[in-house]
Amino acid sequence: MNIMNILIYGFVNSLLLVLMALGFALAYSVSRVPNFTHGALYVLAGYLTWIFVNRLGLNYGLSIILSIAVITGIGWLVYQVAVIRVRGMPVSEIIVTFAIGIAILEFLRWLGLRGATYVLPVFYMKTINIFGVPVDSQRIAAVIIAALIVLALWLFTHCTKMGLSLRGIAQNERAALMLGIDSDRAATLALSLGSALVAVAGITIIPMGNVNVPAGYDVLVFAIAVCICGGLGSWTGTILAAFVIGFAQTIVAYLIAPHLVMVVALAAVILILIFKPSGLFGRQKELEERV
Amino acid sequence: MKKLFLLILTVLTTIANVQGLEAQPIIMGVATDTKILDGAATIRGLTLAVEEINAAGGVNVAGKKRPFKLEVMDTRDCDAGVPVSEALLVVEKVILEKGADFIIGPSRSEAALAALGVISKYKKIYLSTCGGLSPKFHTTIAENYDKYKYAFRITGESGYMAKEAMDLLTHLTSQYGLNRMFIIVQDVAFARAGGEIIGESLKKKGWEILGYQRYPTGSTDFSAALLKAKDAGAQVLFIMGDMPELSILINQWYDMKIPALPFGNYLGPAMEPKFWEVTKGRAAYTIVNVVNAGNAPSNATPLTMKFYRAYQKRWGTEPEGYGAASGYMAPYVLKDAIERAGTLDPDSLVSALEKTDLVGVYGRVRFDPKSHQIVPSLDPKEGAVGTIFQWQDGKRVVVYPPKIAMGEIKFPPWMSDYWKIKKK
Numbered sequence: 052m053n054i055m056n057i058l059i060y061g062f063v064n065s066l067l068l069v070l071m072a073l074g075f076a077l078a079y080s081v082s083r084v085p086n087f088t089h090g091a092l093y094v095l096a097g098y099l100t101w102i103f104v105n106r107l108g109l110n111y112g113l114s115i116i117l118s119i120a121v122i123t124g125i126g127w128l129v130y131q132v133a134v135i136r137v138r139g140m141p142v143s144e145i146i147v148t149f150a151i152g153i154a155i156l157e158f159l160r161w162l163g164l165r166g167a168t169y170v171l172p173v174f175y176m177k178t179i180n181i182f183g184v185p186v187d188s189q190r191i192a193a194v195i196i197a198a199l200i201v202l203a204l205w206l207f208t209h210c211t212k213m214g215l216s217l218r219g220i221a222q223n224e225r226a227a228l229m230l231g232i233d234s235d236r237a238a239t240l241a242l243s244l245g246s247a248l249v250a251v252a253g254i255t256i257i258p259m260g261n262v263n264v265p266a267g268y269d270v271l272v273f274a275i276a277v278c279i280c281g282g283l284g285s286w287t288g289t290i291l292a293a294f295v296i297g298f299a300q301t302i303v304a305y306l307i308a309p310h311l312v313m314v315v316a317l318a319a320v321i322l323i324l325i326f327k328p329s330g331l332f333g334r335q336k337e338l339e340e341r342v
Numbered sequence: 343m344k345k346l347f348l349l350i351l352t353v354l355t356t357i358a359n360v361q362g363l364e365a366q367p368i369i370m371g372v373a374t375d376t377k378i379l380d381g382a383a384t385i386r387g388l389t390l391a392v393e394e395i396n397a398a399g400g401v402n403v404a405g406k407k408r409p410f411k412l413e414v415m416d417t418r419d420c421d422a423g424v425p426v427s428e429a430l431l432v433v434e435k436v437i438l439e440k441g442a443d444f445i446i447g448p449s450r451s452e453a454a455l456a457a458l459g460v461i462s463k464y465k466k467i468y469l470s471t472c473g474g475l476s477p478k479f480h481t482t483i484a485e486n487y488d489k490y491k492y493a494f495r496i497t498g499e500s501g502y503m504a505k506e507a508m509d510l511l512t513h514l515t516s517q518y519g520l521n522r523m524f525i526i527v528q529d530v531a532f533a534r535a536g537g538e539i540i541g542e543s544l545k546k547k548g549w550e551i552l553g554y555q556r557y558p559t560g561s562t563d564f565s566a567a568l569l570k571a572k573d574a575g576a577q578v579l580f581i582m583g584d585m586p587e588l589s590i591l592i593n594q595w596y597d598m599k600i601p602a603l604p605f606g607n608y609l610g611p612a613m614e615p616k617f618w619e620v621t622k623g624r625a626a627y628t629i630v631n632v633v634n635a636g637n638a639p640s641n642a643t644p645l646t647m648k649f650y651r652a653y654q655k656r657w658g659t660e661p662e663g664y665g666a667a668s669g670y671m672a673p674y675v676l677k678d679a680i681e682r683a684g685t686l687d688p689d690s691l692v693s694a695l696e697k698t699d700l701v702g703v704y705g706r707v708r709f710d711p712k713s714h715q716i717v718p719s720l721d722p723k724e725g726a727v728g729t730i731f732q733w734q735d736g737k738r739v740v741v742y743p744p745k746i747a748m749g750e751i752k753f754p755p756w757m758s759d760y761w762k763i764k765k766k
Contacts, residue, residue, distance in 0.1 A: 056569045064563065166379040166662075167586040167611030170620040178597040184569070187597040260562055260590040261611075261620070264377075265421060269560050304566035310529045310556040 057298075057305050059184045065297025066197040067190075069290055070252040071270050072277035073200060076289040078126075078245030079278065080221040082238030084134050085141075086126075087148035089249050090271030091155035094264060096122045096250035097257035098159055101169050111172060119250045126246025130239045138238070156267045169262035171254065193255045200248065201290065217241060221284065249274075276316035280323045282333025291331055295319070367411035368401060368686065370673065371442025373433040373457075374472065375420040375449040379610060380584065380665035383637075384472040387669025388412055388446065390656050401677045404684040410673055413440035419453035420473070420584065429453035433460045442466065443686055444676060446669075447493075449473030451531040458482060458490045465688045467695070469672045470495040472665030473584075475532040475608065475633075477501040477539075480715035487712060491692050494714040496675060496707070497668040498633045498728050500532050500608075502718045504539040506631065506728050507607045509720075510742045511578065512547060514603075514751070518763050520578055522550045524571035524602065526564065526591065528583025529556040536582045536607055552576050557583070564591040568600050576602045577761060584610035589621060596624035601760035603753060605629045613637065613663035618736045625733040627754045629741070635722065636667030636703035638731045638738045640746040642722040649703045667703045675700070675707060702726075721745055 071093070078086045096118050103114030129151060137143035173189040180186075208214035219227035220237040228234055252270075260266075277296060281288030300315045323330060372388060375381040392410040395401065400409040415436045419429035429448045436442050437460075445461060445468045448454050454474030461468040470479065470493065477499050483490040498506075514520045523544060527537040534556065541551045552574035555567040568591070571579055579602045581591065589611040595604055604627070606612050612630045614620075635642035636649050639660070649670055653661045661667060675698055680686065683694035696711045705722030709715065719725025720743040730742035732751055739749035753763050 053569070053573065056565070060563070060565050160377055163377075163382075165377045165382065165586075167589040167614055167620055168616050170589075172622075176597075176622065178599065185598040187594065256562075259593070260587050263586050265560055266562075268423070301566070304563075305570070308556065309561065309564075309566055310558050312561065313558045 055182045055184050057301055059181055061298040061301035063190045063194055064301050065294040066194045067256060068273060068277055068293035068297045070197045072274040072289050072293055074245035074248030075274040076278050076286055078242045080284040081217045081241035084144050086242055086245055087145055088129055088152040089274050090267035091152035092122050092246050093249050093253040093270045094267040095155055096253035097262040100171055100254055101262055115254050119247055122250035123243045123247040126243040127239055130242040156264050160264045164264055167261050171258040173258045189259050196255050273316055276320050280319050280330055282330025285332035288330055288332025367409050369442045370410055370412050370444045371436035371440050372412055372414040372446040373417050373436045375418055376416040378420045379663040380472040381449050383662045384665035384669030385414055386657050387666045390653060391670045391673040395673055395677055402681045417448045419448045419450040426453050426456045430456055430460055433457050437464050437466060446471050451476035454479055458493055461492050462489050465492060467688055467691050468493040471668040471672050475500045476535055480713035484713035492688055494695055494709055496672055496716050498718055500536040503607050503631055504536055507540055508543050510730060517765055522552060522575055522577045523580055524552045524576035525554040525580045526567045527556055528585055529558045533582040540580055559585050562587055562590055564594050568594055568598055571602055572600050578602055579604045581606040582608050586611050592628055593621055593624050599756045601757040607631045615660040615662055618733055629732045631730045633664040633728055634667045634704040635727045635729045635746060637661050637664055638729050638740055640740045640748060642705055642727050642746045643701055645703050671702045
């Protein structure tokens with residue numbers, strides 16, 4: 052077995068997981084709302100882009116921008132219309148967001164979203180050999196986009212007033228409130244931004260395959276698994292966990308059996324909950340647990 | 343005057359009642375996964391046939407003309423994570439709530455097999471038109487005939503499809519010297535069975551089976567299997583599965599220029615007429631088994647293209663995937679049996695169906711009297727013929743069986759160059 056295959060596809064797979072999970076992690080870290088519409092918004096972003104391109108005949112680039120804008124708006128609405136009423140009640144937050152997510156996915160299913168027909172164009176059709184390993188250009192594009200998003204997010208949260216306010220809320224909500232940061236406004240922004248990120252993930256990853264409803268559930272499971280392993284609320288932990296799970300999945304696929312790949316993420320969650328319940332970087336929760 | 347009016351009213355009411363009785367529909371309960379291609383195609387095939395039969399006057403049941411009526415319920419049995427028990431509840435619901443006289447069963451083999459028990463309990467004639475390809479379906483009927491005799495399969499099955507594949511692959515060996523295979527299947531019963539059967543059978547024929555990889559439903563990256571196949575020196579990729587994500591496998595195969603011919607003995611997304619368009623031509627050279635003739639253009643029987651064109655006219659698309667032709671044939675086979683039996687009594691219909699012998703879209707339709715599996719053949723005059731096509735220049739060109747073939751197999755240039763393929 053060529054070790055380069057594992058290294059390159061492990062790296063690609065890890066960054067795809069980063070793309071899938073970052074929106075969920077951002078929304079949770081700021082608002083403490085587990086946004087279970089995450090997977091549905093991933094599929095919806097792909098479907099809307101498909102509609103804009105194939106039914107309305109819009110330019111692909113414009114369709115992408117419109118889809119991201121619509122999904123961002125839906126994230127804003129989810130918080131302002133539904134979540135705000137149950138904020139602070141974790142079980143209700145899960146029920147509300149999960150219900151909205153299921154409603155979106157089942158509506159898409161009802162519309163007839165099936166088969167391999169709903170396909171988004173790849174950004175650029177070419178195969179590149181990296182150290183002798185062929186990788187298609189869409190995966191390379193996904194890696195670049197994931198890296199750019201991580202960088203942009205870091206700059207946003209460290210160099211802008213709005214980003215600093217989000218970090219403030221994430222680190223200590225009461226202290227941030229005392230300093231005049233509006234918690235609801237920050238949470239709305241976080242859910243909208245998280246939704247925008249999952250829309251970007253959908254539009255980047257879906258062209259490798261097709262728009263299909265079950266992917267919504269899979270993406271949600273992967274995002275939750277990565278966030279739990281990384282430590283809920285920790286962005287650094289999310290990225291690190293994505294690499295751990297991503298490489299573990301690739302190693303299992305190459306050296307053991309591909310049909311066990313789905314088990315890896317769930318097994319990682321179980322192991323983390325047994326040995327380090329707060330996750331790899333879940334410091335805040337760790338302190339609470341000690342107390 | 344008043345008496346005359348009452349008399350006319352009475353006569354009209356009587357006529358209306360008689361017509362009402364005559365028009366009592368025969369309910370065909372369709373409990374299948376409506377959101378997968380095969381399920382949707384089978385519903386379209388069924389609808390087309392039912393409309394044709396009803397337009398021609400309906401079914402003659404002991405001298406009374408009765409129309410067919412479809413009652414469709416979604417089992418979602420092909421969705422990952424939906425338990426078989428959910429599908430069984432839908433089968434039961436279509437019997438109890440919709441009053442189905444006949445059942446068109448679930449798509450996934452696991453659900454189709456489990457549905458045999460429900461069918462036996464309610465004594466309903468059950469036709470399997472799409473999915474349920476596992477050989478266990480008809481062997482279970484044969485082993486427990488008295489219990490499961492109400493079930494019939496009107497399509498091919500994994501075992502026979504493997505024989506067809508074997509025949510075609512043996513042809514590739516004799517003509518081009520290919521004998522190295524890598525097997526990639528979706529982790530579901532029919533695909534696992536198909537992969538195992540083909541692997542074992544080809545080993546006996548001197549083929550090298552270089553790997554066997556299963557992928558769970560919903561997988562989105564097949565690079566591991568493809569690179570393993572390339573490293574091992576595979577010449578044929580044997581693929582089996584119905585999940586739409588298998589289009590990613592074909593895209594990756596094309597993008598990576600893997601020097602092996604993709605042969606989907608059941609490859610859900612590649613069956614779709616739009617597959618060429620959605621893959622931007624990366625479907626080229628992919629070989630696909632669509633189970634029955636009629637699901638791709640050929641001249642298997644005089645009815646094949648007649649059905650093909652009628653389907654196109656009715657639905658605005660060519661017959662899609664597997665399930666279209668068999669869905670279309672099911673009402674005609676039932677009509678034939680009902681008219682011969684003169685009743686809807688299930689036990690009488692079992693005998694009538696066992697004596698079925700008519701020419702359909704995919705050849706002569708007969709059932710094995712013990713296993714109730716449609717009798718397969720390579721000749722449409724003898725039995726139901728399958729169809730294997732290859733994507734060539736945007737078209738689905740039938741390459742097997744020889745009696746209905748419309749063209750020859752072609753190889754991707756990067757494979758021809760790599761293996762120096764020449765016809766012997």
